[in-house]
Amino acid sequence: QSVLTQxxxxxxxxxxxxxxxxxxxxSNIGANFDVQWFQQIPGTAPKLLIYGSSNRxxxxxxxxxxxxxxxxxxxxxxxxxxxxxxxxxxxxxxxSLSAYVFGPGTKVTVL
Amino acid sequence: QGQLQQWGAGLLxxxxxxxxxxxxxxxxxxxxxxxxxxxxPGKGLEWIGDxxxxxxxxxTTYNPSLKSRVTIxxxxxxxxxxxxxxxxxxxxxxxxxxxxGRVWGYFYYMDVWGTGTTVSVTS
Numbered sequence: 001q002s003v004l005t006q007x008x009x010x011x012x013x014x015x016x017x018x019x020x021x022x023x024x025x026x027s028n029i030g031a032n033f034d035v036q037w038f039q040q041i042p043g044t045a046p047k048l049l050i051y052g053s054s055n056r057x058x059x060x061x062x063x064x065x066x067x068x069x070x071x072x073x074x075x076x077x078x079x080x081x082x083x084x085x086x087x088x089x090x091x092x093x094x095x096s097l098s099a100y101v102f103g104p105g106t107k108v109t110v111l
Numbered sequence: 112q113g114q115l116q117q118w119g120a121g122l123l124x125x126x127x128x129x130x131x132x133x134x135x136x137x138x139x140x141x142x143x144x145x146x147x148x149x150x151x152p153g154k155g156l157e158w159i160g161d162x163x164x165x166x167x168x169x170x171t172t173y174n175p176s177l178k179s180r181v182t183i184x185x186x187x188x189x190x191x192x193x194x195x196x197x198x199x200x201x202x203x204x205x206x207x208x209x210x211x212g213r214v215w216g217y218f219y220y221m222d223v224w225g226t227g228t229t230v231s232v233t234s
Contacts, residue, residue, distance in 0.1 A: 057222060098172075
């Protein structure tokens with residue numbers, strides 16, 4: 001069981017927006033450790049979308065944005081496209097576990 | 112950007128040792144952490160550990176849940192990273208990824224990933 005909590009699934013129509021939450025505790029996100037977000041299309045390697053809670057690597061569309069507040073973080077996807085259908089994982093450092101931890105993942109479905 | 116090529120035995124019996132190698136074929140090798148992450152079938156991602164090649168210390172950090180069985184090492188002459196996991200069981204069946212860790216403050220984020228190696232443990 002992960003120390004980071006994510007909804008199992010979210011969905012939206014093409015062109016709409018969705019937000020994925022990542023809820024942590026005082027030993028990870030709440031301790032002000034940064035959050036990363038990854039996109040994984042089944043059968044492929046994860047792809048970095050957001051680092052340092054709100055920074056996009058070059059090549060990631062600005063439709064993807066990240067934020068953090070308190071012990072939670074969020075990934076927002078605007079203007080949904082069919083190619084956004086994937087699993088999305090949040091990740092942070094946990095000081096109690098002394099380990100990098102991932103959320104359980106959220107499946108995004110484009111209706 | 113860097114490309115990571117992985118290889119290793121894909122089928123193991125219980126109690127055997129998992130051995131995987133990851134080669135950096137394109138891009139710099141020094142100046143990063145190098146990590147391993149695994150994903151059991153149909154499940155989420157689990158960080159296994161990393162080796163520090165940012166400060167050239169070669170210091171390793173392991174997930175406490177696997178620490179007693181894991182060894183991560185570097186071959187700087189070949190720009191390769193290796194993973195050993197001893198005494199495997201069916202619970203170690205997973206896709207194993209190597210990843211480059213770019214330093215960010217006191218930590219790192221994994222910005223380049225290998226394609227993954229499927230490892231199955233079965234008697």
